[in-house]
Amino acid sequence: MLAVQEELWEVLQNVDAVVYHAGMQNVMFMAEELQIPSFLASPFPLAATSAYPAIIFYGKLRLIGAVGKILNMASHTVFQQIFWMLSRSAAKEFWQRRGKSHKAGVLAPTRKCWQNGLVSFFAYSPLLFPGAEEWSENLVTTGFWTLPEKQDFTPSPELASFLAEGEAPLYIGFGSIKDTSVFQQTLTMIGAALEKVGVRAVLGLGWSSVEENFPLSQNICLIGSVPHQWLFPRVRAVVHHGGAGTTAAGLRAGKATLIIPHLGDQPAWGVRVWELGVGAKPIPKKKLTAEALEAGLREVLLPELRINAENFAAKLNNERGVENAVAVIARFLSPDKIA
Secondary structure, three states: OOOHHHHHHHHOOOOOEEEOOOOHHHHHHHHHHHOOEEEEOOOOOOOOOOOOOOOOOEOOOOOHHHHHHHHHHHHHHHHHHHHHHHHHHHHHHHHOOOOOOHHHHOOOOOHHHHHOOOEEEEEOOOOOOOOOOOOOEEEEEOOOOOOOOOOOOOOHHHHHHHHHHHOOOOEEEOOOOOOHHHHHHHHHHHHHHHHHOOOOEEEEOOOOOOOOOOOOOEEEEEOOOOOOHHHHHHHEEEEEEEOOHHHHHHHHHEEEEEEEEEEEOOHHHHHHHOOOOEOOOOOOOHHHHHHHHHHOOOOOHHHHHHHHHHHHHHHHHHOOHHHHHHHHHHHOOHHHHHH
């Protein structure tokens, strides 16, 4: 982590402004030292609000009434502090080398960031988590940040053939399971559930691998790296671990979603998708069984969820997250920096 901090410091010597991920909050202190504008960008809610609890508690706490609002606010402060502590030791060592260890203090930098009126972007749709009434105008929920679709992508002959063979398959991808034996057990479970429901699936390997002689079900097509923007419009529904980017891609494609959350912010996206009626009830990874997966697949394939997801996508795709962020940055930079 310290090596990354040093690399960032070197890069910042020759820039006019910086947009940094919420997981690298020391960049705010670097920008302050170099006297350049900085913009925090978070793929999940980070600023405090009484409307709902912090992202790591969302779906686990149901806080209502006056006391609930107070506890919701407090949960965000707790999360901000936890998040900062994950990288503070490296930040502290970075500044100690420069004789300024006071910069990486105990309190989360987000407090100073917002007290000083610095801009923060929340790079997700307000349809999922609306901006809060407590937030100042410098806390901006932009909409999801998405890249343009790759126009030159060509699928493998195996994938193209699988997609063309019959009814559109599901997409299933659980991120990266590095243990081959664990992944193969999961793959067997998926095959059994697909067989009972009577559907096929394109299954993303991520960083996982399968032994050459593994008896793969005929209703599964294994794929490596395939752009979600290309693949998701060609499937019936999506099943995945609940990363913010994958969740956005599935919803933008108008596909009902089943999330199998592993950790971090993933459970919150799963609960939110379910609450909005555009996906099935999430299944925590620890509770995943063939029976639970079968039930989840049957739910995510319900016609009403498909219709809801398509209607949701129509609204979601009107958002311009990147353009909104760029417009805000332009307002805060001097004209000579924009040229």
